[in-house]
Amino acid sequence: MTLRHSLALALLTFVPACSSPAPATESKPAAATPAPPPTERKYLLERVDDASVVQLYADGFSTLPLKQKSLIWHLYQAALAGRDIFIDQKHKDALEMRGIIERIVANPQGVDATTLAEVQRYTKLFWLNNGPYNNLTARKFVLTGKPDAFAAAAKTAGADPAAVARLQPMFFDPTVDTIVTNKTPGAGKDILQSSANNLYSGVTMADLKGFDEKYGLNSRLVKQNGKLVEEVYRIDGRYGKQITEIVKHLDAAKEFAEPPMAKALEALITFYRTGEVKDREQYDIAWVQDKVSPVDTINGFIEVYLDPRGIKGGWEALVFYVNQEKTGRIKTIATNAQWFEDHMPWDAKYRKASVQGIVANAIDVVVETGDSGPITPIGINLPNDQAIREKFGSKSVALSNVNEAYDRSTPGSMRGEFAWSPEEVARATQFGTFAAELTTDMHEVIGHASGKQAEGKGNPQALIKEEFSALEEGRADLIGLYFIADPKVVELGIIPAADHEATVRTEYESYTRNAMVQLRRIREGSQIEEDHMRNRQMIVRWLMANTKAIEERTRDGKTYLVMVDAKLFRDGVGKLLAEVQRIKSEGDYAAAKKLFATYGVHFDPKLRDQVVARVEKLNLPSYTGFVMPKLTPVMTNGQMTDVTISYPQDLTQQMLEYSGIRK
Ligand SMILES: [Zn+2]
Numbered sequence: 008m009t010l011r012h013s014l015a016l017a018l019l020t021f022v023p024a025c026s027s028p029a030p031a032t033e034s035k036p037a038a039a040t041p042a043p044p045p046t047e048r049k050y051l052l053e054r055v056d057d058a059s060v061v062q063l064y065a066d067g068f069s070t071l072p073l074k075q076k077s078l079i080w081h082l083y084q085a086a087l088a089g090r091d092i093f094i095d096q097k098h099k100d101a102l103e104m105r106g107i108i109e110r111i112v113a114n115p116q117g118v119d120a121t122t123l124a125e126v127q128r129y130t131k132l133f134w135l136n137n138g139p140y141n142n143l144t145a146r147k148f149v150l151t152g153k154p155d156a157f158a159a160a161a162k163t164a165g166a167d168p169a170a171v172a173r174l175q176p177m178f179f180d181p182t183v184d185t186i187v188t189n190k191t192p193g194a195g196k197d198i199l200q201s202s203a204n205n206l207y208s209g210v211t212m213a214d215l216k217g218f219d220e221k222y223g224l225n226s227r228l229v230k231q232n233g234k235l236v237e238e239v240y241r242i243d244g245r246y247g248k249q250i251t252e253i254v255k256h257l258d259a260a261k262e263f264a265e266p267p268m269a270k271a272l273e274a275l276i277t278f279y280r281t282g283e284v285k286d287r288e289q290y291d292i293a294w295v296q297d298k299v300s301p302v303d304t305i306n307g308f309i310e311v312y313l314d315p316r317g318i319k320g321g322w323e324a325l326v327f328y329v330n331q332e333k334t335g336r337i338k339t340i341a342t343n344a345q346w347f348e349d350h351m352p353w354d355a356k357y358r359k360a361s362v363q364g365i366v367a368n369a370i371d372v373v374v375e376t377g378d379s380g381p382i383t384p385i386g387i388n389l390p391n392d393q394a395i396r397e398k399f400g401s402k403s404v405a406l407s408n409v410n411e412a413y414d415r416s417t418p419g420s421m422r423g424e425f426a427w428s429p430e431e432v433a434r435a436t437q438f439g440t441f442a443a444e445l446t447t448d449m450h451e452v453i454g455h456a457s458g459k460q461a462e463g464k465g466n467p468q469a470l471i472k473e474e475f476s477a478l479e480e481g482r483a484d485l486i487g488l489y490f491i492a493d494p495k496v497v498e499l500g501i502i503p504a505a506d507h508e509a510t511v512r513t514e515y516e517s518y519t520r521n522a523m524v525q526l527r528r529i530r531e532g533s534q535i536e537e538d539h540m541r542n543r544q545m546i547v548r549w550l551m552a553n554t555k556a557i558e559e560r561t562r563d564g565k566t567y568l569v570m571v572d573a574k575l576f577r578d579g580v581g582k583l584l585a586e587v588q589r590i591k592s593e594g595d596y597a598a599a600k601k602l603f604a605t606y607g608v609h610f611d612p613k614l615r616d617q618v619v620a621r622v623e624k625l626n627l628p629s630y631t632g633f634v635m636p637k638l639t640p641v642m643t644n645g646q647m648t649d650v651t652i653s654y655p656q657d658l659t660q661q662m663l664e665y666s667g668i669r670k
Contacts (some may be wrong), residue, residue: 471592
């Protein structure tokens with residue numbers, strides 16, 4: 008499970024404790040220097056439509072011992088080696104499309120200025136989203152301008168004219184392959200047929216009845232001559248070329264890893280060779296049992312958000328090291344996980360008698376690719392396999408340097424627009440960042456890790472189907488919202504007693520505002536697709552319908568969602584959480600579907616239009632993609648004697664390097 012950043016949650020909270028100024032967008036690039044003071048270096052690099060491009064920094068890297076740097080270097084190469092897999096999973100033509108537009112961007116000589124600017128805009132969005140679909144709305148974005156001019160530019164740059172002609176509808180026609188993941192295509196329509204991703208080919212949900220799917224997570228399912236065939240992702244199967252490279256680098260990494268991590272890497276290599284479920288389980292177990300390594304990686308077919316069925320994994324990789332300073336708070340929560348489990352506001356039969364092995368760290372990311380980069384989560388809890396979680400526990404990480412980069416790059420001018428009163432703004436200013444970080448920690452560490460299935464009710468993913476991801480994200484959010492208001496967090500020293508009430512109020516206000524502000528991300532239609540957005544909408548709209556904690560008010564023609572009573576808010580959260588847990592534990596698909604259909608999916612497009620208009624005035628981005636740090640090995644007499652880190656501060660340069668087009 009991942010937790011995505013919701014800019015709106017930080018919308019009014021951009022005031023770091025150290026009162027640094029807003030991001031210095033006009034300052035000189037800090038080039039390759041490892042760590043100038045955070046206030047002086049460049050975070051926000053550029054804006055592309057409604058996306059921000061931000062540089063990610065990993066300050067602690069240069070002080071790591073050589074052994075850990077060497078380990079990271081090999082894992083970093085493994086992460087880059089698989090990058091194209093996820094782009095291909097997004098759409099069957101995506102890599103071919105990328106080849107054409109990258110050629111034009113890299114060879115602009117002779118292309119007219121208007122066409123070039125449009126291709127550059129489109130290509131940057133393509134890079135950020137790993138394909139031609141917006142990651143938030145799941146909808147295709149297209150090239151504007153004349154197809155003829157584009158074809159001429161492609162020809163000038165040396166692209167194959169036949170391919171350009173064939174792909175013209177993908178580049179220009181928004182009605183062709185419109186939605187990458189469509190879980191609610193409307194009555195009588197098939198979710199697989201309505202989704203443009205490349206996890207399936209020619210398959211409908213009806214075809215799956217009675218089909219024995221052996222490689223649910225790691226295969227592409229294809230209908231050939233009326234029969235279903237699983238193209239397994241493994242070293243001699245689909246994506247074999249990329250997987251061979253990944254395995255080579257993982258193999259090289261092993262000798263620099265601590266024993267439990269070396270064991271996990273070995274298990275991962277085995278899984279990449281066989282593709283078998285039992286080997287994936289062995290890998291999950293080995294990974295979760297490695298609780299000590301200061302360096303870690305996630306590499307494989309992990310999250311299922313791209314699949315409308317919620318079964319097939321999108322490829323991703325992250326490489327990171329523990330941020331020792333920031334790990335203290337998250338450890339405190341993790342150490343007390345059993346107390347939280349015992350006090351969950353749900354039926355005792357859904358509580359775990361012993362919560363096992365929650366490992367929680369604040370980490371700094373060195374590189375993220377595939378499903379987790381350039382657009383990155385801010386928190387991750389794995390593995391997703393419920394049976395392994397219950398038996399062996401899970402590991403949670405909070406991505407500290409990603410959060411920091413979000414904070415530093417958020418425009419300061421946003422404060423005020425969606426808050427009802429100056430007091431609300433002041434609270435957000437003082438407590439917002441901390442409140443959001445703490446809720447995120449609890450979401451990951453005690454949220455996803457909590458609860459158990461009812462007797463005889465197995466895998467909740469299978470039972471709750473396409474509603475599962477949003478339900479599970481909602482459950483984890485509710486746990487954060489519930490416990491931030493518990494006196495226990497004061498007792499544990501996480502929040503000072505004097506600040507507790509204001510911190511809680513700040514978080515509830517921020518969460519409430521977000522249900523409205525997040526609508527800016529969906530420019531078309533009147534329906535939410537993305538799971539985290541659905542769950543946040545569901546929670547706030549449920550509270551509005553079932554409690555008196557939130558009021559919708561209007562002033563000067565502007566709508567506001569105002570959190571008016573924190574006690575009622577928390578009571579409501581407790582009630583909703585009890586029901587959400589019951590739905591998960593009992594696998595009550597019908598109740599999940601009804602909950603989201605009522606509160607989570609549909610919204611008033613007029614309200615969205617208003618929000619978009621207000622946001623546009625403020626020039627607020629809808630989402631952020633990150634330029635990753637770059638590693639370079641230092642070789643002395645054929646031996647690697649150091650690995651240096653630098654910050655390219657240029658999306659185009661990094662992406663063309665990744666594709667091997669530029670050095
Ligand atoms: Zn989550």
